[in-house]
Amino acid sequence: MEQIHDSGKNCLSILSTKEYNELYSNSNSLNFEAGELIVKKGSPVNNIYFLKSGIVELSLDQAPKNQILSLLFNGEFIGINCVFSTAQYRFSARALTKCSIELLDKETFAKLLKENGTFSMAFIQYISWVNEGFLNWQMKLKEKNSAGALAFLICEFQKNFDSNSFEIPLTRQEIARIIGFSKESVLKNLADFRKEGLIDSNGKSITIIDASRLEEIAKYG
Amino acid sequence: MEQIHDSGKNCLSILSTKEYNELYSNSNSLNFEAGELIVKKGSPVNNIYFLKSGIVELSLDQAPKNQILSLLFNGEFIGINCVFSTAQYRFSARALTKCSIELLDKETFAKLLKENGTFSMAFIQYISWVNEGFLNWQMKLKEKNSAGALAFLICEFQKNFDSNSFEIPLTRQEIARIIGFSKESVLKNLADFRKEGLIDSNGKSITIIDASRLEEIAKYG
């Protein structure tokens, strides 16, 4: 229990070559285009979706309107809480960018969990870590106003890129659905950030000019 | 994987008598009074807290001010996500009522998880179920206005009692911290519910008069 497994990839690396091959011999690769529905709410859980590359949004409804629960990046399992707790997915998953996904067999995965105690401990660490992260993300967003939440999201995206200039592959509406405010609030706050010289933005591309002040706002001050 | 383990108690019942005795021989019973701090944010995870009876609140800060993450009822583990994902608790737990808690040894618990594949599968099902429930709870609250959120909380409490008359062991301030609105909003909505004949309330005791209309509001319509 010394090692903390902080990504799905990390967790799969526990498996022996034999176990790994067994898991992957029962799996399929799938590719999705931006905007495509990956998992529809209510569909039965027959496989485990492992996100090899791309960004996925989870939302409570399959319509691309509702509140976005969370964003998943590469190395994560999609909707892992539903796999072992309910017979069906309780939300929908949609590709935000091109995505490459490995469809693992649920029964093989479960068999390996039962047989390999080290793997199951790593998996327990992983889902604990994922859920702890989700909880923290939600709570941080909840205590902020619209400007703080937007700044927070921009800072979080920045962490996934090395540069201060990057593209956020989301429409203003999608950003709004993530942070839980209206599209107009997002637009107005973006305009304010631009006017105050915190960022420069042009469509989906964004450049952070004053990172420390942006982080101040993200922390809510 | 047929059986779904939807409470910590249920999950512990998987253990053989021998394993159960091993776990409990390394454990202690603790009792807490209403208001007492059970787990302080930042403290190291040395034990697993199993809530035998009572109601516990989880919050991001030890001060009894901040947003309440969730309420735990009997049969649940306290802060189970932190046990296997971080070395320390990321939030505080406080007794809302008198609580009886079993302090299980973390290493023994981990050993049993590694050795007993059926137990670890049940535990995985349990934490998935807990987190799925938390996520749903948070999302349902998020999409509601203050009246809807309050009605929702009242309806949720009602489910834990068999009668339409019961006591909510929370101050108005605590209710506010759970649903994420101000104390005044809670008071005003309660007054409205009373005026409209949906409920009767006197201090902490509450009687639901028009359950269907209250549920309507809870669903936000």
Added chain:
DNA sequence: ATCGGAGGGTGTAATTTTACACCTTTGACA
């Protein structure tokens, strides 16, 4: 090439929620 829809953008009004000010009630305890 042009039509139409989706997305970006902004101002103003309406709505919701909070903040503040202040009062009453309750219950522990000296």
Added chain:
DNA sequence: TGTCAAAGGTGTAAAATTACACCCTCCGAT
């Protein structure tokens, strides 16, 4: 029994957010 703090309660003003109305631009399909 008196006191004091915490909790319940309410009205009004201020602040934040949303809703609506409307405009422009870009881009894909006919």
